[in-house]
Amino acid sequence: MRDLDAELHELRARIDRAARVCVLSGAGMSAESGIPTFRDALTGLWSRFDPAQLASEEGFRADPRLVWDWYAQRREGVRAAQPNAGHLALGAFAQRRPGVLTVVTQNVDDLHQRAGNADAIRLHGDILADRWLQPCRCRPRRDPGEAEPGRPPRCPGCGALVRPGVVWFGEMLPEGAMEAAERAARAAELMLVVGTSGAVWPAAGLAGTARRAGAFVAIVNPHDSEIDASAQLLLPGTAAQILPRLFA
Template sequence: MSTAGLDGARDLLDAASSIVVFTGAGMSAESGIPTFRDALTGMWENHDPMTLASPEGWANDPDLVWAWYADRATRVRSVTPNAGHLAVAELGRRPGVTVTVVTQNVDDLHERAGSVVTSHLHGSLFAPRCQDCGRAESPDVAVANPRPACPLCGSTLRPGVVWFGESLPSGDWLRAENAVGEADLMIVVGTTGVVYPAAELPERAAAAGVPVVEVNPDSSAVTALASVRLAGPAAQMLPDLLMDRRRGVDGR
């Protein structure tokens, strides 16, 4: 990315007071977390994604589906937040600015980096709940195997992710909508911009005249909406974005 691109993005950042950081799979890929389909290797390579990520698959074989998500949660716990996650957390600590993190990712790397995540649009690996009474369980339960029962009603726990055919969590979606409606800058990191309804959020920001900074090594559906595109990985571009252009140190 050219200095001009970084300078343009820094100008937008300096002028902003309410920022939405919207992240996708590319953000976590740099920590070694594969995308859903890329994770279908080894013992999982012969399974249809719909078998592992749909209400029908859960109804047919809940033990298999639970084991898949327990394996994914275990793998996530073996990696650490990357420099991009840490930069988002640092941005959130800057005085005079409100930063809202909205993510499509089901991992907890933003939280472990120090950010408060306002919306997990596609749920979280670490938010298991009872399928009947809705009781939320400890994140540690997400890595348990075999599949545990709800301690309140005795029914089965289910993974806390959004499956194909399910609606997004209404509270998370509403909080994301409200944040975008109040934003004066949106930073979109590592998403293709083709998964709806989440992809509506940068579209709404751009339609309202809110500047959009895209951070992505590859062009995406967001590129046409972006005021500035930082063509590189999040672990490089986000720390560079926060670097004070005059002093060569993190701006505060």
């Protein structure tokens, strides 16, 4: 019969011994703080829209106000949310053992940062940040914060539109983010994957990268994931349930 307490105790001992720990977090971790996953956000009024219509450059160009309003609603939810016990456990560990933990996240909110992991690597961007849809053509070039208010805001000089600072379908990840995440995975003695289905690449490949480099890989998830085969240990549970027991 499985002894989860014993497995948690053993994993915590591994964490205590490790000089390098990498945590990859996914949408399930933020969902515990009340932030809907991308698919769950397509409910109510938004349920009739194709995801690509609300999360692509093509969709934004076709109907900028529609897309801007959807992200404005999501931003309100992020600002209202609070880090959960899982975020706080990682933040406290990072303060207690500086230089040991690297957090890599697929989430676009700022909950890891607010909990104490200010240097978390964000693979899919920052929903609270703004950037130009196309470069501002003014000389000198304006910052997105100087845009005229609107839905969406636009440059008062050249008319360039402001868009959310997230990665849309078909776009490259933020410059250097994946390279930094892969370095952290290869350097880790222990890799913990939390709250992700393992369906989104290239982030899903980080667990395999870490294991091939010799790391012990554990997955924390209440459900099966598509990368369970990459792990030596599967822990059934959520971030808020499991992480305080491992990192407190």
